[in-house]
Amino acid sequence: MTMRKRRPFSMLVSTLVPILALSLSISACQDEPQAEQPEEAPIYKTRTLGELSVPVQYSAPATAVSLNTSTLKAEISARIEAIPAQVGDRVATGDVLVKLNCADAKAQQQQARAHVSAARARAELAAQQLQRARSLQKKRSISEEQLSQRQSQDLAAQAELQARQAASLIAANQVKRCRITSPYPAIVSQRMGQVGELASPGTPMLQIVASEGLEISAEIIPTDAPSLEQASEIVFLATQRYPAKLRTLTGVVDSLTRTREARLHFVDKQPLPGTPGRLQWFDRRLGIPSQYLSQRQGQLGVLIAEQGRVAFVALPHAQEGRVAATDLPADTAIITLGRAALAVGDALPADSAADTGADQ
Incomplete structure (x- = not known):
């Protein structure tokens, strides 16, 4: 029976020593502190307010209303002889509208x-x-x-x-009083009296609507009221554009509609009384597109680059999804890219800013 030869102990040791040395070397390398990697400078982009500004446009429902709508009534007891005026007729001041037996x-x-x-x-x-x-x-x-x-x-x-x-x-x-005449230029809107009827004092004969001196009545959201008072252009939009001028803005907010009534004059031409439409006006201030608005601490505003740092300018009347008017100078640097990664007060290295081309 042949006997298997045993390996010498010295050969075993020589094999294990290099392995142990390699393990200790790897462990030592892992325990050594790694060198800190430098933080990457934030990437951001700015554009001047003058470059990205858009017109600030507002609108509200409005109606062309007559200053006078009168119901003409008999002032004496007499039989109605004739009613020359018909519904839809335009009448002048002093025109005879109803004749009573005299x-x-x-x-x-x-x-x-x-x-x-x-x-x-x-x-x-x-x-x-x-x-x-x-x-x-x-x-x-x-x-x-x-x-x-x-x-x-x-x-x-x-x-x-x-x-x-x-x-x-x-x-x-x-x-x-046997002749009922028009007190002002008007349009006959309704006829109540009938020829042959006996009228008494107070019997309604006709209803007329003043055809001149119309005004615009518009319901304005209270936050939009200051912009209307400072508007550079106001128009009433119906079948065509009618230039208008603000006469007054009531100081009372309607409890039901939560709006303020604005009254405006027509500058030149005017539509028919009762014409519905929309009031449109443009703010004199520069407008910031809604996509550049940011929210900080529950307020909407814009992030700007000011003296090499991030600053936040709150816009009290700004609304999400709408262009926001501002009094900031046209050369204000608005941060348009990288706003999510920036905090107020962060330093903005000049070499980290992208070019001022179109936003990505």
């Missing part, structure tokens, strides 16, 4: 005139008698009591004459 009113006017003539005759007689009484009193031919009586009669006659003249004036006005 026979009774004219008769009362004639009666009043007769009463005036009689009162005038009595007043003249009383004046003559007073003059004669004064002459006789100088001659001591009548007493003081008789003179006083003539004076009293003269005063009563004069008072009666004035009363009759007032009644005659009322009668003349009643005759004028």
Whole structure:
């Protein structure tokens, strides 16, 4: 039986020693501290506000409204003879719109005139008698009591004459009320009276809408109100563009619509009363596109490069998704790229800024 030869112990040791040395060397290398890698400078891009600015446009629902809408009513009791005005007619100041039967009113006017003539005759007689009484009193031919009586009669006659003249004036006005006329240039919008009907004081005849001096009524969001007051251009958009000018902005916020009413004049031409449309205006200030807005501590604003560091400028009236107006100078450097990685106060190395071309 052949015996297997045993390896010498020295050969085993010579094999293990290099392995152990290699393991210790690797372990020592892992335990050595690694050199710190330098932080990469932030990559950012800026553009001046003047380069990226866009027009700041606002709009609101609006309507062309008439300053006067009147319901014309009868002022006397009379039968309706004719209604020359029809719905849709344009009428001028003083045009006759309704004719009422005037026979009774004219008769009362004639009666009043007769009463005036009689009162005038009595007043003249009383004046003559007073003059004669004064002459006789100088001659001591009548007493003081008789003179006083003539004076009293003269005063009563004069008072009666004035009363009759007032009644005659009322009668003349009643005759004028037989014709209902337009108080201003207007459009007839509704007819209520009918020919042949008996009208009494207060009976509605026609409704008219003023065709001149129209205004624009617009409902403005309170945050947009300052921009309207400073607007460089305002137009009313309907079937065409109508230039407008702000007259007033009410100081009351409607509790239901949560808006403020603006009233504006038409500068030149104007649409028909009641025309619906939209009010459009442009802010005088520069506008920052919504994609460049950032939010910090619950406020919307823009990140800018100022003296080599990041600064945040809050825009109190800015809204997400809308162009924001600002009073910043046109040369303000707006950070347009890399905003998410920047914090307010971060240093901005000049060699880390990208060129000022289009944003990626």
